[in-house]
Amino acid sequence: xxxxxxxxxxxxxxxxxxxxxxxxxxxxxxxxxxxxxxxxxxxxxxxxxxxxxxxxxxxxxxxxxxxxxxxxxxxxxxxxxxxxxxxxxxxxxxxxxxxxxxxxxxxxxxxxxxxxxxxxxxxxxxxxxxxxxxxxxxxxxxxxxxxxxxxxxxxxxxxxxxxxxxxxxxxxxxxxxxxxxxxxxxxxxxxxxxxxxxxxxxxxxxxxxxxxxxxxxxxxxxxxxxxxxxxxxxxxxxxxxxxxxxxxxxxxxxxxxxxxxxxxxxxxxxxxxxxxxxxxxxxxxxxxxxxxxxxxxxxxxxxxxxxxxxxxxxxxxxxxxxxxxxx
Amino acid sequence: xxxxxxxxxxxxxxxxxxxxxxxxxxxxxxxxxxxxxxxxxxxxxxxxxxxxxxxxxxxxxxxxxxxxxxxxxxxxxxxxxxxxxxxxxxxxxxxxxxxxxxxxxxxxxxxxxxxxxxxxxxxxxxxxxxxxxxxxxxxxxxxxxxxxxxxxxxxxxxxxxxxxxxxxxxxxxxxxxxxxxxxxxxxxxxxxxxxxxxxxxxxxxxxxxxxxxxxxxxx
Numbered sequence: 001x002x003x004x005x006x007x008x009x010x011x012x013x014x015x016x017x018x019x020x021x022x023x024x025x026x027x028x029x030x031x032x033x034x035x036x037x038x039x040x041x042x043x044x045x046x047x048x049x050x051x052x053x054x055x056x057x058x059x060x061x062x063x064x065x066x067x068x069x070x071x072x073x074x075x076x077x078x079x080x081x082x083x084x085x086x087x088x089x090x091x092x093x094x095x096x097x098x099x100x101x102x103x104x105x106x107x108x109x110x111x112x113x114x115x116x117x118x119x120x121x122x123x124x125x126x127x128x129x130x131x132x133x134x135x136x137x138x139x140x141x142x143x144x145x146x147x148x149x150x151x152x153x154x155x156x157x158x159x160x161x162x163x164x165x166x167x168x169x170x171x172x173x174x175x176x177x178x179x180x181x182x183x184x185x186x187x188x189x190x191x192x193x194x195x196x197x198x199x200x201x202x203x204x205x206x207x208x209x210x211x212x213x214x215x216x217x218x219x220x221x222x223x224x225x226x227x228x229x230x231x232x233x234x235x236x237x238x239x240x241x242x243x244x245x246x247x248x249x250x251x252x253x254x255x256x257x258x259x260x261x262x263x264x265x266x267x268x269x270x271x272x273x274x275x276x277x278x279x280x281x282x283x284x285x286x287x288x289x290x291x292x293x294x295x296x297x298x299x300x301x302x303x304x305x306x307x308x309x310x311x312x313x314x315x316x317x318x319x320x321x322x323x324x325x326x327x
Numbered sequence: 328x329x330x331x332x333x334x335x336x337x338x339x340x341x342x343x344x345x346x347x348x349x350x351x352x353x354x355x356x357x358x359x360x361x362x363x364x365x366x367x368x369x370x371x372x373x374x375x376x377x378x379x380x381x382x383x384x385x386x387x388x389x390x391x392x393x394x395x396x397x398x399x400x401x402x403x404x405x406x407x408x409x410x411x412x413x414x415x416x417x418x419x420x421x422x423x424x425x426x427x428x429x430x431x432x433x434x435x436x437x438x439x440x441x442x443x444x445x446x447x448x449x450x451x452x453x454x455x456x457x458x459x460x461x462x463x464x465x466x467x468x469x470x471x472x473x474x475x476x477x478x479x480x481x482x483x484x485x486x487x488x489x490x491x492x493x494x495x496x497x498x499x500x501x502x503x504x505x506x507x508x509x510x511x512x513x514x515x516x517x518x519x520x521x522x523x524x525x526x527x528x529x530x531x532x533x534x535x536x537x538x539x540x541x542x543x544x545x546x
Contacts, residue, residue, distance in 0.1 A: 022376045022385065024521070024529040025459040025503070128523050137506055138463035140523040191336035191344060236351060237460060237467055239376045239383025243339045263378055263460025263467075271339030274389075299340045300389050 001065035002119065004152040005099065008057030013123050013142035015051040018131035022262045028242065029133035029141065030258050032114055032217060032281030035171050035306060036073035040118025042314050043071045043091050043166065050122025050157065051132035053148065055115045060102045062117070064094040068159050069120040073170070074282065075105035075112035090167030110172035111183070112282040121157020136259060166320045171309055172282070179290040182208055183283055185276040186294040186302060190244065190268035192233060200227040204269060208288040215285055217259040226251025233267045240264045243272040255280060275302035333404055335397050340389040345400055346381040351469060354409055355380055356457050360533055361410035365403050377458045377533055379467055412534025419501065419516045419537055421450065421492050425545030427515025434494060434511050437477045442546055445513065448472045449499065450539040456531050464503035464521025464529045468537060471499045483509040490516045492539070
């Protein structure tokens with residue numbers, strides 16, 4: 001059990017998302033940084049579908065009610081377990097009664113906006129329609145379908161001795177992607193790309209885009225040179241996915257994020273590839289990003305690279321445990 | 328490519344969109360349902376979700392090549408029959424106007440019709456559920472009388488309640504849970520459209536239909 005002592009709001013329980021419920025109008029939800037949750041589960045020996053707590057407003061404090069092991073992945077938040085520093089992306093042991101404090105994300109190692117508290121056995125809430133992720137709009141999943149509040153007590157899965165105090169370099173350092181000094185994400189053209197003016201297409205690829213404060217788990221609203229179509233476009237409602245870059249009439253794009261609706265009607269100029277959604281999800285509000293056009297083959301290769309990184313993380317953790325005598 | 332041809336486009340590496348040209352009408356939509364049903368059985372497809380005149384196919388994993396899936400999709404569309412789903416008819420009592428219909432005045436102003444006329448025209452047809460989307464349990468309906476069509480609002484309303492009956496352009500719908508909306512809300516109903524504990528969790532599915540019944544008109 002974990003007790004939430006204080007939260008700035010918007011902390012939610014997330015796993016890798018709810019697949020297969022689009023036909024009922026249910027979007028995927030899931031961690032904005034899926035690699036961070038996947039890595040946390042590998043570190044702790046959890047099943048792949050174990051859930052974590054996604055924190056995006058700091059400080060955030062919890063008390064462990066039982067002895068357990070945990071890891072904080074995603075942003076480096078100067079974590080403190082009582083008065084001991086908590087290295088990010090590493091396994092730590094907590095005793096019942098100890099308090100974990102997460103402060104503001106640091107910007108000196110890698111810039112990231114969200115931290116994930118992963119615990120041995122995972123956050124134990126019921127799986128609803130195949131996932132423990134919080135579905136805010138539908139008000140189900142996670143803890144009562146809502147963000148966590150101070151005083152909440154959240155069950156954790158059965159404790160097992162993950163033991164090995166292993167850790168690794170976050171993917172932001174292992175697989176950086178920068179263009180002209182700015183973090184970048186890779187994009188495939190979407191259906192209405194050709195309907196935009198050559199100037200708009202050039203702006204999309206060649207100019208920085210600022211992530212506005214009106215950005216959240218539903219969508220990142222971007223600010224830059226407005227993207228205008230050659231003629232106004234009217235579309236019928238159709239399925240969309242997280243990563244789709246929609247362009248409302250004003251020309252300021254919105255990238256759909258993990259809490260995206262499963263359908264929409266705005267024109268789509270491109271889609272941030274699934275393999276890079278964690279990068280965008282971690283880009284702090286107010287900072288700028290660049291879009292890089294890729295081909296299908298390059299996008300598939302990017303997904304393979306993520307999978308290889310996770311496989312290598314799994315191999316290293318397994319190796320470390322074996323050498324420590326099966327801990 | 329001629330504009331009469333269906334269009335296939337990418338939604339990143341996670342999905343494909345298959346979009347057909349032409350007006351939104353029940354016969355086309357029935358072929359869309361048939362296509363979604365067939366394609367949804369393909370091993371590499373996680374879900375095939377009908378939209379309005381279109382289908383989104385989400386992948387279990389991105390296929391290494393797109394050419395073959397596109398060819399199979401076009402061939403499946405060419406042979407798709409007009410699947411007639413055995414739907415149910417659900418009657419929804421609606422209170423038109425009053426507190427539950429905050430944008431009635433805008434629809435009255437745009438159409439030049441009285442609230443009584445709007446309620447009469449809105450509750451006359453049997454609406455087909457064409458597709459689900461937007462939010463859990465929400466239905467896209469076909470068949471609204473275009474005399475009450477009203478453009479979407481310039482600024483979306485931050486929160487309309489679940490059960491809100493609204494008009495957006497030439498379409499109408501009922502919100503299944505509270506949330507933002509750019510449509511004009513003209514009334515309210517108390518039906519529960521989504522329950523994650525039920526199987527299936529959504530009350531309605533494509534092929535079902537809805538009839539709105541006037542429970543009251545509040546001027």
